Amino acid sequence: MDKSNLILSEILAQKVYKSVAVLDKAVWQKVNRALVCKSLAELMHEMLITPSVTEIKNGITFFKLDTDVHSIAYHFRAEHKSLDYWYIHPGSICKTENDKEVGLNALDFFTEMQQAIGIKPHTLTRFLEEIHRTLYADCYLEHKSKLNADELADADYQQIEQHMTGHPWLIMNKGRVGFGYDDYTRNAPESGNEIKLLWLAVERSHAAFNSMKDVSYEELMQTELDEELVCEFREILSLQALDAASYYFMPVHEWQWNNKLVFLFASEIAVKHIVPLAFGNDAYYAQQSIRTLYNKTLPGKHYVKTALTILNTTLYRGLSPAKLKMAPVMAAWVEKKLAHDIFLEQNGFSLLKEVATMSYSHPHFSKITGGPYQFNEMLGVIWRESMTGHLKPGEKALTMAALLYTDGRGKALVQSFVEKSGLSTERWIEAYLSAYFKPLLHCFYRHQMFFVPHGENIILVMKDYVPVRVILKDFVEEVQLAPDTYKATPEDIRNILYPIPEEDVTLFIFVDIFVGFFRFLSSLLSVNLGYPEEIFWKQVAAVIVQYQKQFPEMEGLYKRYDLFSPEFKRFCLNRFRLVTFGYDESSSVPAEPPYAGVLGNPIADFKRIKEQEEIAVEVYN
Numbered sequence: 275m276d277k278s279n280l281i282l283s284e285i286l287a288q289k290v291y292k293s294v295a296v297l298d299k300a301v302w303q304k305v306n307r308a309l310v311c312k313s314l315a316e317l318m319h320e321m322l323i324t325p326s327v328t329e330i331k332n333g334i335t336f337f338k339l340d341t342d343v344h345s346i347a348y349h350f351r352a353e354h355k356s357l358d359y360w361y362i363h364p365g366s367i368c369k370t371e372n373d374k375e376v377g378l379n380a381l382d383f384f385t386e387m388q389q390a391i392g393i394k395p396h397t398l399t400r401f402l403e404e405i406h407r408t409l410y411a412d413c414y415l416e417h418k419s420k421l422n423a424d425e426l427a428d429a430d431y432q433q434i435e436q437h438m439t440g441h442p443w444l445i446m447n448k449g450r451v452g453f454g455y456d457d458y459t460r461n462a463p464e465s466g467n468e469i470k471l472l473w474l475a476v477e478r479s480h481a482a483f484n485s486m487k488d489v490s491y492e493e494l495m496q497t498e499l500d501e502e503l504v505c506e507f508r509e510i511l512s513l514q515a516l517d518a519a520s521y522y523f524m525p526v527h528e529w530q531w532n533n534k535l536v537f538l539f540a541s542e543i544a545v546k547h548i549v550p551l552a553f554g555n556d557a558y559y560a561q562q563s564i565r566t567l568y569n570k571t572l573p574g575k576h577y578v579k580t581a582l583t584i585l586n587t588t589l590y591r592g593l594s595p596a597k598l599k600m601a602p603v604m605a606a607w608v609e610k611k612l613a614h615d616i617f618l619e620q621n622g623f624s625l626l627k628e629v630a631t632m633s634y635s636h637p638h639f640s641k642i643t644g645g646p647y648q649f650n651e652m653l654g655v656i657w658r659e660s661m662t663g664h665l666k667p668g669e670k671a672l673t674m675a676a677l678l679y680t681d682g683r684g685k686a687l688v689q690s691f692v693e694k695s696g697l698s699t700e701r702w703i704e705a706y707l708s709a710y711f712k713p714l715l716h717c718f719y720r721h722q723m724f725f726v727p728h729g730e731n732i733i734l735v736m737k738d739y740v741p742v743r744v745i746l747k748d749f750v751e752e753v754q755l756a757p758d759t760y761k762a763t764p765e766d767i768r769n770i771l772y773p774i775p776e777e778d779v780t781l782f783i784f785v786d787i788f789v790g791f792f793r794f795l796s797s798l799l800s801v802n803l804g805y806p807e808e809i810f811w812k813q814v815a816a817v818i819v820q821y822q823k824q825f826p827e828m829e830g831l832y833k834r835y836d837l838f839s840p841e842f843k844r845f846c847l848n849r850f851r852l853v854t855f856g857y858d859e860s861s862s863v864p865a866e867p868p869y870a871g872v873l874g875n876p877i878a879d880f881k882r883i884k885e886q887e888e889i890a891v892e893v894y895n
């Protein structure tokens with residue numbers, strides 16, 4: 275072997291070794307146990323499995339789960355929490371075969387439970403692909419050097435973002451189907467890698483630029499590109515005898531260019547409707563959603579959300595031309611709707627607006643009626659406001675998802691915040707609920723406007739380790755209105771939205787806040803901090819009561835949309851993938867996940883106290 279080939283061979287060997295170095299046996303066993311634990315909890319919550327109770331002792335329930343294989347069973351201990359959520363003791367999970375303990379493996383678990391759950395073979399195959407990828411990402415996170423909870427409490431926004439472990443509800447929460455190993459290490463948020471955007475020139479007659487009224491294309495480019503780079507772009511076009519004035523400059527993700535655009539837009543590239551220019555000068559970090567990028571070089575610049583046609587969690591992460599067209603319109607309308615609201619201003623509630631978008635429809639796929647949606651969402655971009663302009667001196671921001679983070683020692687980040695703040699857990703939670711929940715209640719009742727404010731969509735603003743307010747992002751695709759408000763809304767906005775059934779209005783609080791976030795937070799507080807769930811939910815009830823007393827003129831709405839109702843429909847996110855929808859190539863974005871049965875409302879018992887006006891309300895100021 276000559277010297278050059280030897281060097282290449284050594285480089286390849288090093289690269290291969292690096293890709294498997296994270297797959298340590300002990301780490302593999304650890305992440306598999308954690309995923310089996312999560313799977314048991316979520317499948318029980320969604321009533322997809324019903325293990326038998328073998329014993330109840332000191333508040334601990336002992337379970338046995340039979341599988342499709344007669345000789346294989348799972349045994350574990352769990353504590354029942356609010357919202358029919360079971361906290362499973364990870365170390366108690368034991369798999370037996372012919373009554374002998376054998377090793378845990380999340381992939382085996384779903385194969386052994388296929389018939390019991392009702393998973394079709396095609397769905398199971400694709401699901402296991404996502405599970406493999408999720409497990410690899412979990413190993414990667416375990417392998418990398420991480421800050422502990424106390425250190426993370428003092429870390430910056432991006433350091434915290436890079437420690438996040440994925441959606442708390444979805445089992446296959448880091449699938450990223452489409453990425454290879456190099457793609458993963460370059461583009462996943464946990465890699466901490468810097469990303470640069472590739473800029474294209476797209477012919478204006480074939481593209482669409484949309485923006486809020488006070489943002490022009492020229493002004494946007496002045497903020498996003500320096501003059502030297504613009505001159506370089508124009509020179510590239512001039513050398514090809516192309517008029518720069520006939521083109522928009524558009525950033526795309528390098529992965530999207532290499533894996534989708536250069537092949538599937540080849541006809542447009544060949545005739546110079548699309549012209550590759552150069553990489554931009556700014557470095558970006560990937561956020562939890564992967565396709566949204568934070569400008570590391572100049573944090574005051576816009577977030578850039580790019581089309582990225584990978585399957586992650588439930589969707590291919592493209593950008594629909596129809597939604598791109600409406601995003602700035604909706605952002606402006608929501609801003610105007612909430613403007614001059616004294617209560618929201620006093621509580622510091624703010625929005626990161628989608629100020630501009632650009633899209634390019636595929637000349638062939640867009641003409642096919644009923645084709646898979648992802649083929650029409652491959653080339654688009656959103657420019658969103660940066661959070662840095664929303665922060666005041668002494669304030670710090672973090673993703674609200676971080677409140678569910680627990681470090682390798684088992685210490686929760688929220689515990690570190692409480693300790694460093696000098697407050698009691700109760701006072702800290704009061705501050706948090708005041709900052710997060712109260713403004714959303716006001717949007718819900720006063721404006722009858724609903725969002726999907728889960729952990730990743732909320733930026734929590736802290737001061738001295740205490741939550742003081744929130745910033746909502748990524749809201750334009752998810753905002754909805756109550757029926758009466760919907761009917762009274764201008765037609766151009768109604769055309770963007772879809773009507774919500776009257777009976778489903780309260781689900782925006784029950785599902786998106788109670789089940790989607792408080793379910794996990796209340797359990798974590800109970801297990802890790804010894805903070806009783808009953809106290810947490812009483813505090814939630816107290817915030818609602820305080821709000822309703824402050825605005826008695828809306829009493830009719832409080833009865834109509836009763837947040838103290840005894841039960842509500844059970845929303846099933848994993849059932850949607852495993853049983854209902856699978857991996858069907860749909861012509862549209864998959865519909866809402868299914869419901870199954872009902873859940874008891876954890877604050878329903880406080881209705882009697884509410885009526886007697888005996889709930890003590892003491893909100894930290």
